[in-house]
Amino acid sequence: MAHMVVSHELMAQQEPANIAKAPAKKRGRTAQPKEPKPPKMPKAKPGPKAKPGPKAKPGPKAKKGKEGQEADGTQEKIDKTFKKVKKKRDRFKGMTEDEVMSRTLTDILDYNLDYVIIGINPGLVAAYIGRWFPGHGNHFWKCLFLSGFTDEQLNHMSDTSLPEKYKIGFTNMVARTTPGSKDLSTKELREGALILVEKLKKYKPLIAVFNGKCIYEMFCREMFGKKPKKLDFGLQPHKIPDCEVALYLMPSSSARCAQFPRAQDKVHFYIKLRELRDQLKGVARSDEIQELEYSFDLGLAKEDAKRMAIKEEAYDPGYEAAFGGAYGEGGPGPEEGQSNGH
Numbered sequence: 492m493a494h495m496v497v498s499h500e501l502m503a504q505q506e507p508a509n510i511a512k513a514p515a516k517k518r519g520r521t522a523q524p525k526e527p528k529p530p531k532m533p534k535a536k537p538g539p540k541a542k543p544g545p546k547a548k549p550g551p552k553a554k555k556g557k558e559g560q561e562a563d564g565t566q567e568k569i570d571k572t573f574k575k576v577k578k579k580r581d582r583f584k585g586m587t588e589d590e591v592m593s594r595t596l597t598d599i600l601d602y603n604l605d606y607v608i609i610g611i612n613p614g615l616v617a618a619y620i621g622r623w624f625p626g627h628g629n630h631f632w633k634c635l636f637l638s639g640f641t642d643e644q645l646n647h648m649s650d651t652s653l654p655e656k657y658k659i660g661f662t663n664m665v666a667r668t669t670p671g672s673k674d675l676s677t678k679e680l681r682e683g684a685l686i687l688v689e690k691l692k693k694y695k696p697l698i699a700v701f702n703g704k705c706i707y708e709m710f711c712r713e714m715f716g717k718k719p720k721k722l723d724f725g726l727q728p729h730k731i732p733d734c735e736v737a738l739y740l741m742p743s744s745s746a747r748c749a750q751f752p753r754a755q756d757k758v759h760f761y762i763k764l765r766e767l768r769d770q771l772k773g774v775a776r777s778d779e780i781q782e783l784e785y786s787f788d789l790g791l792a793k794e795d796a797k798r799m800a801i802k803e804e805a806y807d808p809g810y811e812a813a814f815g816g817a818y819g820e821g822g823p824g825p826e827e828g829q830s831n832g833h
Contacts, residue, residue: 582615583615583619586619588615588670591615591618591619591668592615592618592667592668592669592670593668594613594618594619594621594668595613595618595666595667595668596613596617596618596621596623596663596666596668597621598660598661598662598663598690599623599650599651599653599654599660599661599662600654600660600661600662600690600694601654601655601660601694602694602695603658603695604654604658604659604660604694604696604697605658605659605696605697605698605768606658606659606660606696606697606698606700606764606768607659607660607661607662607690607691607694607696607698607699607700608623608631608659608660608661608662608700608702609662609663609664609687609699609700609701609702609706609710610661610662610663610664610702610706611663611664611665611672611675611703611705611706611709612663612664612665612666612667612668612669612672612675612683613663613666613667613668613669614668614669614670614671615668615669615670617668618668620647622647622648622650623647623650623661624647624650624744625647626647628745628746628747629744629745629746630744630745630746630753630754630757631702631744632644632645632646632647632649633754634744634754634757634758634761635657635761637754637755637758637761638758638761638762638764638765639762639765640657640659640761640765641657660694660696662687662690663683664680664683664684664686664687664706664709664710665679665680665683666683667679672705680709680712680713681713683713684709684710684713684714685713685714687710688714688731688734691731691734691736692731692733692734695735695736696736697736697737697768697771697772698736698737698738698739698764698767698768698771699736699737699738699739700739700740700741700764701738701739701740701741702741702743702744703741703742703743703744703745703748704722704740704742704743705743707719707722707727707738707740708722711729714731715729722740723740724740724741724742724760725739725740725741725760725763725767726738726739726767727739727740737767737771739764739767741757741760741761741764742756742757742760744757
C-alpha cells in the first residue's frame with residue numbers, strides 16, 4: 492500500500508511536465524481578423540486655376556411698393572404697357588383727312604414779281620392751315636433769311652406779305668390737296684403743267700423757281716414730252732414757248748431732302764438765285780451777302796447733322812407761337828412723303 496501511494500505521488504509530480512496547459516480564454520467577443528487596407532492611390536496634381544471673369548454689374552434695385560415690399564420692375568412695366576390705351580392723335584382738331592383734302596391752298600401771285608416759288612401740290616397741313624411752307628421741319632423761311640432775301644426771320648404766317656415787300660409769290664402745279672405727291676394722277680400733272688404755264692404767261696415773273704428736282708422733272712415731262720437726262724441746280728436751259736420767264740431749279744426746302752439734309756446746305760442756291768435776279772435786271776451785285784467760296788460734301792453734312800443734332804431745324808418755337816400751338820403736342824406735323832414742303 493505504501494508503494495501505491497508513492498507511485499501516485501510520483502505521477503502527480505510528473506504530470507505538469509508532460510501535459511501543456513491551455514491558454515486562458517479572454518472575456519468578451521472573439522476578435523475578428525482585420526481586412527487589409529487598399530493601397531492608397533496617388534493624388535492627381537491640380538491644374539492651373541482659371542482666372543475669374545469680370546463681375547457682372549448689379550442691376551437696378553427693385554423699387555419698393557407703398558407697403559415696403561419690393562416690386563418687380565419688369566413685370567410692372569409690362570402691366571402698364573398692356574393697360575395703357577393708345578390715344579388717336581387729333582391732327583386737325585376734329586376734322587377728318589377727307590375734310591382737309593376738300594380744302595386747297597390759295598395762290599399768292601401778283602404782277603411784276605421777281606420770283607414765283609412753285610410746288611407740286613398742297614399737303615394736308617398746308618391746306619388745313621391755309622399757309623405756305625408751314626411745318627417746323629421746312630427750311631424755306633430759314634434759307635430766305637440766311638441768304639439775305641429777308642431782313643428778319645419769318646415764318647408761314649408772313650406769306651401774304653412777301654409779294655409787296657420782297658417780290659416773291661407762290662403757286663402749285665396741281666391745286667388738289669393730297670397726303671403725298673404720289674397720290675396725283677398723270678392726267679392731273681399734265682393739266683397742271685399747262686395751267687402753270689398760263690399763270691407764268693399772265694403774271695410774267697422774272698424767274699420761276701421750282702422747289703425740288705421732282706417737281707421740275709414732272710413739269711418737263713408734261714411740258715416738253717420727256718424728262719431731262721441730266722439735271723443741275725441753278726438756271727435751266729429749257730425755255731417755255733412764247734414766254735420770257737427764266738426757269739430756276741433749287742433743292743427742295745423739305746427737311747427730308749436727302750441730298751441736302753441741313754438748311755445751311757441749301758443757302759448757296761438761294762444766294763445764286765439773288766445773283767441771277769440782279770444779273771437779269773442789270774443791277775450791281777449786292778455786297779450785303781457775299782459767298783467767297785462754295786464747297787459741299789454730303790457725307791460730312793450728314794455726319795455733322797447727326798453729331799450736332801440740330802434742334803432748331805427739328806423744332807422752331809416761332810411756328811408754334813405763330814399758329815397758337817398748332818405744332819405742339821397734338822397739332823399737325825410734317826407730311827410723310829411730301830417733298831414740296833407745303
